[in-house]
Each structure stands twice: as C-alpha cells, then as structure tokens.
Amino acid sequence: MVENSPSPLPERAIYGFVLFLGSQFGFFLYLVWAYVPEEWLHSIGLTYWPQKYWAIGVPVYLLAAVVVCVVMLFGVNMINTAPLCSVDNITDVYARGQRMVDCQKRAIPRLKDVSISDVNRMFYSSPQ
C-alpha cells in the first residue's frame, strides 16, 4: 500500500528543482520580452511575440480577477446559505431516511439525528 506522507523523497526533490528552474527561466524570458525593444528582437530573428501591452495587461487582469473572486466567494456563500423558510434548516434526506431501530436494554443508544421537536422539549419545556 502506498503511504501518503509529506516527507521529502528523491522524486519530489527533482520535481521541485525542475519547477524552480522553469519558473526562473520563465521570469527571465518575461523580463526580456517586456524590456528589450521590438527592433532588437526582430533583428535577431524572433518576430512572433505577443503585443507588449500584455506585459502590463496580464498582471493587472490577474490582480483584478483575484479581487473579484474574493467578493464573489462571499456572495456565493451567501447564496448557498439556506433561507430561514427552508426545510434544509430542519432536516435533510439522510435524517429522514435513518432507521429507528429500538436499542437493547442497558445499551448505549445508536447515534441518530434527534428531531427538532424533541430537542425543543428538552431545552425549553423542562424547567431548569
């Protein structure tokens, strides 16, 4: 059986180093593309580059997307919260389908979902 442990392994060291080299190279390439003038790149022979506008455009788009995602996550959570009039606050399909098997005497009762009426009676009806 394969163990899932976070300990360092030789394969993980190699993946990490490859990623490190790749990201450093990618960053260096991005800087070259953003700063070196177009004529120099054309004179070498590298002509098929994206517009330099995207050297600014892509980071700004990504940052704006991060901010919008934070706001949208908040909104999605609020949409997914059940309203006060929803039955999901009372019960759900698993609680409805649970088997009410009578327990033997002097045994610990089976773990189950107690109905809201019983809970209310225990909390609020009995004088405490």
Add this chain to the structure above:
Amino acid sequence: MQNGEHFGMEDETYTDIDGKAISLECQSHSGFCREFTVSSAKVSISRVMVYTCAVWMTAYIIFFFTENTAVLSSAIIITLVGMMIHIHFVKVDHETLLVIGSLGVQVSSSYASGRESTDFIEMDKIKDIVINEAIHMQRVIYYLCILLKDPSDPSGVSSVVPLFQSSKPRLNCLVKVYRSCQEILAKC
C-alpha cells in the same frame, strides 16, 4: 372577557437580535386561545429628519455645481416616494401570533402605514411550533417557526413558516412564546 397580561411591563426587557428594544404582549383570550404581539420601535422622527436633510443637502450641493433644477425636484420626489414606500411596505409596526387550539394559527404583520397582512394556517397542517437556529447574514440566530406536515409522509416536514421575521426577538422572548404555544398545542 379576560384581560391581557402585559409582559412588556415586567422587569425583563426584550430586545431583538441587533439590540433594539422590543415589547412582547401575551393575551389569553380563553383556555385554548392566546395571542402574542411583538412590537418594534416606531419610526423615529429624528432619523427621518437626518435622512431628509442629508439627501436635500447633497442635492443642493449638486445643484450648486451643475445649475440644473431637475436635481432639486428629483431629490424632493425621491425623498417623498421613498418615505411612502418605506412606511407602507418595509417598516413593520407589530407582528401578531394568534393560536386557537384545534382550529389553527393566524400570523399577522401590521405596517407603519396601517396596512395589515394576515395569514391563517389550519391546525391539521401544523406539525409543531419550534425554536430553531439558523445562519442568517453572517450570524446564527434563534427564530420561532411553524413546521407544516407533509401530506404524503405523516412524520415528515414539508415546509417551514418563520414567525416574527421583522422584529426578530431574542431567545428569552421566543422561549416565553414557545412555552405558551406548547401548552395549547398539547391540549388539542
């Protein structure tokens, strides 16, 4: 006819979930008929004046820079229409719960303009009246609700009717109403 017991005058003061003071009045019309009224604070004249002054000052400042009289008249119209809509559709004066044993439950909301909206639920449809906790706007609140029976499944809940939605009283007020309702529901 029996007189009502005014629990609002006891030493226990009730507040809603935001801390604003509310009052609860329980009237026992007979052995199996009780009425609970939760009243919120009335429209405060100082808040109305503050909002009106703020809107009109902004409109005057905009008029000062743009020299467009439509800004002033639209501010007046917006203030008037907004106030009318608020007191007629939004601001609830008091909410009433009338429980009649073996007949049903009547839920009524009375708005600040005098409009009343009423709903009646027959006792055959009612499974129970309970206090439930739920998440509401980044908070967990207690609220009183009527559980309606599912016609196909006798022990199931088909829908939930939350009560006192606008005044949202806290647990001490809800427990009082709950105990009183359970006495009536147990009899029928």
